[in-house]
Amino acid sequence: MLLFLVQIFAVALIIAAIWIRVKGFEHVIVHQRWIFVCLFLLPVSVVYDIFFYIRNWIVFQLSSAPKQHDKRVKDIQRQVREWQADGCKQLMCTARPGWMTVSLRVGKYKKTHRNIKVHLVDILEVNTKRKIVRVEPMATMGQITATLNPLGWTLPVLPELDDLTVGGLIMGVGIETSSHQHGLFQHTCVSFELVLADGSCVKCSKEENSDLFFAVPWSHGTLGFLVSAEIKIIPAYKFVKVEYIPAHSFDEIVRVFGEKVTEKPGHEFVECLMYSENKAVVMTANQTASAEPEKVNSIGNFWKPWFFKHAESYLGTKGGFEYIPLRHYYHRHTKSIFWELQDIIPFGNHPLFRYLCGWMVPPKISLLKLTQGETVRELYEKHHVIQDMLVPLSCLGESLKCFHQQLKLYPLWLCPMVLSNVPGMVHPSGDEDEMFVDIGAYGEPKQPGFVAKSTTRVIEEFVRSVNGFQMLYADCYMTRDEFRQMFDHGLYDKLRSKLDCEKAFPEVYDKICKAARH
Numbered sequence: 001m002l003l004f005l006v007q008i009f010a011v012a013l014i015i016a017a018i019w020i021r022v023k024g025f026e027h028v029i030v031h032q033r034w035i036f037v038c039l040f041l042l043p044v045s046v047v048y049d050i051f052f053y054i055r056n057w058i059v060f061q062l063s064s065a066p067k068q069h070d071k072r073v074k075d076i077q078r079q080v081r082e083w084q085a086d087g088c089k090q091l092m093c094t095a096r097p098g099w100m101t102v103s104l105r106v107g108k109y110k111k112t113h114r115n116i117k118v119h120l121v122d123i124l125e126v127n128t129k130r131k132i133v134r135v136e137p138m139a140t141m142g143q144i145t146a147t148l149n150p151l152g153w154t155l156p157v158l159p160e161l162d163d164l165t166v167g168g169l170i171m172g173v174g175i176e177t178s179s180h181q182h183g184l185f186q187h188t189c190v191s192f193e194l195v196l197a198d199g200s201c202v203k204c205s206k207e208e209n210s211d212l213f214f215a216v217p218w219s220h221g222t223l224g225f226l227v228s229a230e231i232k233i234i235p236a237y238k239f240v241k242v243e244y245i246p247a248h249s250f251d252e253i254v255r256v257f258g259e260k261v262t263e264k265p266g267h268e269f270v271e272c273l274m275y276s277e278n279k280a281v282v283m284t285a286n287q288t289a290s291a292e293p294e295k296v297n298s299i300g301n302f303w304k305p306w307f308f309k310h311a312e313s314y315l316g317t318k319g320g321f322e323y324i325p326l327r328h329y330y331h332r333h334t335k336s337i338f339w340e341l342q343d344i345i346p347f348g349n350h351p352l353f354r355y356l357c358g359w360m361v362p363p364k365i366s367l368l369k370l371t372q373g374e375t376v377r378e379l380y381e382k383h384h385v386i387q388d389m390l391v392p393l394s395c396l397g398e399s400l401k402c403f404h405q406q407l408k409l410y411p412l413w414l415c416p417m418v419l420s421n422v423p424g425m426v427h428p429s430g431d432e433d434e435m436f437v438d439i440g441a442y443g444e445p446k447q448p449g450f451v452a453k454s455t456t457r458v459i460e461e462f463v464r465s466v467n468g469f470q471m472l473y474a475d476c477y478m479t480r481d482e483f484r485q486m487f488d489h490g491l492y493d494k495l496r497s498k499l500d501c502e503k504a505f506p507e508v509y510d511k512i513c514k515a516a517r518h
Contacts, residue, residue, distance in 0.1 A: 034345045041367050042360035048367075066124045069136065073193075073201055073227050079116045080199040080225075088503050090114040092197075093511075094221065096138075101168065101366070101473075109511060118225055123147050126233070132190055133233050137167025137226045142334075145327050154236035154326070156182040160333045163365060167226050171219055173426075173471050175388075175438050176330075177269035177285070179417035180261050186217035187420055188232045194224035197504035201227065214423040215495045218487070220472065220512060222505040223495055237287040239296070240269070240329040243321040244314040245282040253280040254397045260284050261393060261416040261435060269329075272414035273311050277404050280414075281311045291323035300328030302358035306336035306349045308411055337362050338442050339411055340386075344368070381452055381475070385409060386442050388471035389459065390417070390426075393435040395466040402462045403439055406455050408447040413440035425487045425508075429467040436468070453477050453514075460486075472512040483509050 083092060093107075095115035120136035123144065127134070133148065133155075142162025148154050159174040168174075170192070174185025182188055191205035192213060202224075204213040215223060245260070247253040257272045260282055269285035299307055314320060324332070335341075341348050341362055348354075348361065385407060391399040393416065403412065415438040419428050428434035445455070457477045463470060464486050470476060478486065487508075496502060 034347075036371070037344055037363050037368070038357065041363040041371065042357065044367060045362070045364040046360050048364060069120070069122070069124055069228065072120055073195065076116060076118055076195045076225055076227065077199045077201060080195060080197070083114050083116070084199065091506050092116050092504055093506075094118045094225065107511065109506060113506070116225060118227070120227055124228060126151060126153070128153065128233075131233050132230045134228060134230045135166050136228055137165060137170070139166050140164060141169075142331065145330055148233060149236050149327050152236055153233040154330075156188045156232055156234050157185045158330050159185060160331065161337070161365075162331055162334050166229055166231070167221075168473075170217055170229060171221050171226060172473055173218060175415055175417055177271040177283075177415055179415065179438075180270055180435065181266060181268065181418070183418050183420050184217070184426075187422075190230040190232060192216050192226060192230075193228040194226055196224040197500050211423070211491060211495060212499075215425075215491045218425040218472070218508070219492065220508050222508050222511065223492075223499060223501055224505075236326055237289045238326060239288050239291045239323040240285045240326055241288050241291070241321060241323050242269075242283055242285040242329070243319070244311060244317075245284070245319045246315050246317065247280045247282060248315075249278050250397075250400070253278070253282070254400070256282050257414060257416075257437075258393060258396065261437075270416055273308055274400070274410060274412040274414065275312055275315065276410055277400075279315055281314050283311065285324075285329065287326065288323070295322050297322045297324055298328055299324050299332055300335070302335070302361065303351075303355050305354070306339070306341075307332040308336065308339050309349055335361050337365065338413065338440070340442055343384075343443060383444055383450075383452075385445055385452070385456075386474050387456070387459070388438050388440045388474070389463045389468060390419075390436045390438050390471070391463060391466055391468040393437050395468070396437050399437070399439060399462070399466065399468075402459060403441060406447060406458055407441055407445040407450065409441050409443055409445045413442075414438070415440065423491045425489065425492055426469050427488065438471075472508070475514050476512050477514055480509050480513075483513070 080092070091113045093109060093113040093115060095117045097110070119138070121138040122136050123133065123139055124136060125134040126148065133144065133153075135144065140162060141158055141164045144155065144166075145158060157174065157176050157178050159169055159176045164174065169185040170189060191203055191208075193201065193203050194212070194216070195201050202209060202212070204210070204216070206213060212223070216226070245256060247256050253272065253274065260267065260270050267284040267286055270283070272280050272282045274280040298304065299310060304310070335358070336348070344363075345353070389399070400412070403409070417436050417438060419426070419434050419436045421428050421431060421433050447455075452475070456475060460470060460476070460478050460482070464482065469486060476483070492508070496507075
């Protein structure tokens with residue numbers, strides 16, 4: 001009964017939100033968006049999380065997910081074969097609405113492609129002997145940590161934000177502060193299971209169908225429908241000991257960050273938050289089974305300050321350390337959506353708001369997208385940047401100067417990663433593994449004369465010049481030739497031809513380029 005009432009409440013709020021949009025209260029939604037977010041989206045987000053948590057707990061306890069998985073896969077195969085029987089008239093894509101993804105944009109192609117229903121949201125198996133977890137593609141990072149951590153296990157690379165899905169992190173890209181040790185999310189995967197354009201279901205790994213295994217990452221669902229993945233797991237400990245190292249000049253930032261990334265013996269986690277061209281906090285962290293009680297900071301509690309603001313407080317000190325509970329550390333940027341929430345709820349980090357309403361934060365990104373309307377979307381395109389660029393560590397200094405000259409946008413997130421020399425769309429230009437850095441830019445640039453398209457194209461050109469890569473969840477303004485210059489299509493094109501994908505799926509570029517998105 002309680003669950004039914006909660007669902008009714010959620011539906012009522014969504015209807016109210018749609019009504020406001022239909023009535024045309026654009027001024028309120030654009031200029032005072034926090035009113036809409038606080039009154040409607042935050043409560044709806046809480047209701048959604050409660051419902052989904054209860055549903056996942058029941059499924060996991062009953063162990064029904066593995067039993068249902070084969071049935072769901074066969075239904076996907078049935079839909080693909082029906083598409084074949086209809087004459088393959090349209091290209092295929094998943095039926096998942098574009099607003100439900102974490103990506104800022106909503107894909108136009110959903111309206112013209114054959115939509116295949118893929119509802120695969122469960123954790124199928126935790127195998128501690130093989131040290132793997134087998135999951136469906138729509139399982140989220142929050143769902144996985146909530147399952148694994150109490151069992152004493154975790155993922156080697158666990159990307160930030162609870163709502164990121166396994167499928168998005170494999171078909172797109174996933175990175176976290178442990179990536180300098182383990183690589184991207186894709187590099188921690190043992191095998192994939194896909195439904196191909198001919199309706200067959202195949203498994204691929206380094207040993208079995210290896211070409212397909214290496215071609216799947218970054219392919220954005222253009223080689224087949226991902227239906228499950230096996231991912232490595234490693235032991236988890238109760239706390240993470242975090243050391244904060246302030247830096248007060250550009251050269252010091254580049255030097256200290258580079259030293260911590262390459263330091264031997266290495267740290268489990270390394271990141272840097274740049275608050276200006278000459279101010280940053282470099283952080284190193286390692287798991288530990290115990291902690292000094294007076295040094296424990298449960299930063300994930302709703303009344304706690306946003307993590308990026310907490311880290312910034314170390315700029316006025318000589319540095320220090322503390323212990324953060326493991327799951328709190330993994331999702332330390334979730335409450336504030338890194339620092340995006342401060343543009344939506346400017347007073348969101350105020351102690352009064354945190355204590356009264358912090359338990360509802362953050363709003364679901366999918367609901368923010370669903371209710372933003374064309375006016376807000378156009379404003380975001382003109383005045384807002386959400387980009388991640390992967391550049392070689394050796395080019396970090398000149399890369400940061402490029403970002404500063406073009407954007408003047410802070411904070412910047414620096415996250416190191418080792419890029420393995422394996423086949424696929426993304427690999428080092430040389431024959432050996434190479435250390436890269438993800439430069440994450442999120443927010444409103446302060447550079448006078450900023451124009452989204454021309455500025456982004458300048459940054460894209462620079463990243464190509466240093467043999468770097470652009471994460472493809474945000475706007476891409478490259479031409480097709482420029483895109484092929486950045487990403488190695490050799491193996492991808494081979495698999496597209498071999499698996500007869502040309503008539504079944506669009507190319508990656510046709511899904512991620514600006515023309516394919518709102």
